[in-house]
Amino acid sequence: MKALVYRGPGKRSLEDRPLPSIVNQTDVIVRVTRTTICGTDLHILRGDVPTCEPGRILGHEGVGIVHETGSAVSSFKPGDHVLISCISSCGKCQYCRRGMYSHCMTGGWILGNRIDGTQAEYVRIPHADTSLYPITPDADEDALVMLSDILPTGFECGVLNGKVAPGSTVVIVGAGPIGLAALLTAQFYSPARLMMIDRDTNRLGIARRFGATDCIDIGTVDPEAAVMELTEGVGADCVIEAVGVPATFELCEALVAPGGTIANIGVHGVKADIHLEKLWDRNITVTTRLVDTVSTPMLLNTVRSGKIDPKQLITHRFKLAEISAAYDIFGRAADTHALKVLIEA
Numbered sequence: 521m522k523a524l525v526y527r528g529p530g531k532r533s534l535e536d537r538p539l540p541s542i543v544n545q546t547d548v549i550v551r552v553t554r555t556t557i558c559g560t561d562l563h564i565l566r567g568d569v570p571t572c573e574p575g576r577i578l579g580h581e582g583v584g585i586v587h588e589t590g591s592a593v594s595s596f597k598p599g600d601h602v603l604i605s606c607i608s609s610c611g612k613c614q615y616c617r618r619g620m621y622s623h624c625m626t627g628g629w630i631l632g633n634r635i636d637g638t639q640a641e642y643v644r645i646p647h648a649d650t651s652l653y654p655i656t657p658d659a660d661e662d663a664l665v666m667l668s669d670i671l672p673t674g675f676e677c678g679v680l681n682g683k684v685a686p687g688s689t690v691v692i693v694g695a696g697p698i699g700l701a702a703l704l705t706a707q708f709y710s711p712a713r714l715m716m717i718d719r720d721t722n723r724l725g726i727a728r729r730f731g732a733t734d735c736i737d738i739g740t741v742d743p744e745a746a747v748m749e750l751t752e753g754v755g756a757d758c759v760i761e762a763v764g765v766p767a768t769f770e771l772c773e774a775l776v777a778p779g780g781t782i783a784n785i786g787v788h789g790v791k792a793d794i795h796l797e798k799l800w801d802r803n804i805t806v807t808t809r810l811v812d813t814v815s816t817p818m819l820l821n822t823v824r825s826g827k828i829d830p831k832q833l834i835t836h837r838f839k840l841a842e843i844s845a846a847y848d849i850f851g852r853a854a855d856t857h858a859l860k861v862l863i864e865a
């Protein structure tokens with residue numbers, strides 16, 4: 521089968537690989553019909569994720585059709601259409617029992633990281649009963665690919681951790697796919713102000729269409745002054761970091777109101793400073809987490825009912841054989857205006 525393989529920092533190649541087979545009887549082999557490239561894959565390619573070793577097939581998002589099941593799998597059978605969660609969970613370990621699937625002791629974020637991922641024709645999904653979601657054959661697969669990772673990540677790591685509440689003020693730093701997913705799902709809670717900060721005017725235009733009340737272009741205005749002006753000098757109740765570099769994290773520290781929360785989503789590859797000399801008396805909370813995908817069933821309902829339409833995030837489409845071009849387009853998002861690139865089998 522064709523698969524996109526990580527070959528060390530800066531290197532990737534589309535290769536022929538053998539079909540995956542059942543390793544544990546709780547595994548399912550899925551024929552991938554749709555996948556996508558995540559900003560996290562670019563972090564891996566920059567060498568930011570040391571757990572991902574050269575030789576690994578990348579990708580942790582996708583939908584597909586069950587091809588083969590291990591003898592211990594009870595919820596799925598060949599031919600079933602499934603949504604693949606970016607998080608694999610055994611459902612039994614101490615972390616799974618606490619709903620913290622991201623830290624499952626034999627799972628968590630392993631797909632396209634510690635084990636081969638979804639940017640291939642077939643993928644092995646461990647703990648399949650508790651890591652796949654059934655979808656109907658007529659489901660909108662393009663929309664559902666956005667539920668493997670970015671929608672639950674934006675919602676759980678940004679909106680839930682950030683305690684977005686009715687009437688609150690929210691700033692999202694970074695209008696990439698994850699920031700836009702946080703923007704879409706923050707609106708479940710009717711915040712009074714939803715400010716979006718980026719340096720890409722195209723992305724800010726999309727944020728405006730997706731419901732941002734204020735778009736702040738960091739290339740032309742001072743974001744701290746702009747947020748202070750919009751919040752009568754106090755800052756925002758919830759500041760969501762959706763980039764993953766020191767400058768944007770430190771910007772969040774300047775934007776948070778007393779009593780507020782900085783909810784980090786970004787994947788950080790180098791250290792970022794916490795300015796306690798400015799923050800020690802401001803009653804703020806800083807949260808970090810990986811997505812647990814506990815909200816995936818709820819998000820499936822909101823997509824099915826048309827409350828949110830994550831398909832709007834898809835800007836480009838490619839066949840799996842063209843995935844190298846897809847990486848080029850996605851990696852140059854400022855020039856190409858790429859958000860999510862859909863890869864079809």
Ligand code: ZN
Nearest residue numbers: 558559560669
């Ligand atoms: Zn991802």
Ligand code: ZN
Nearest residue numbers: 610613616624
């Ligand atoms: Zn577990």
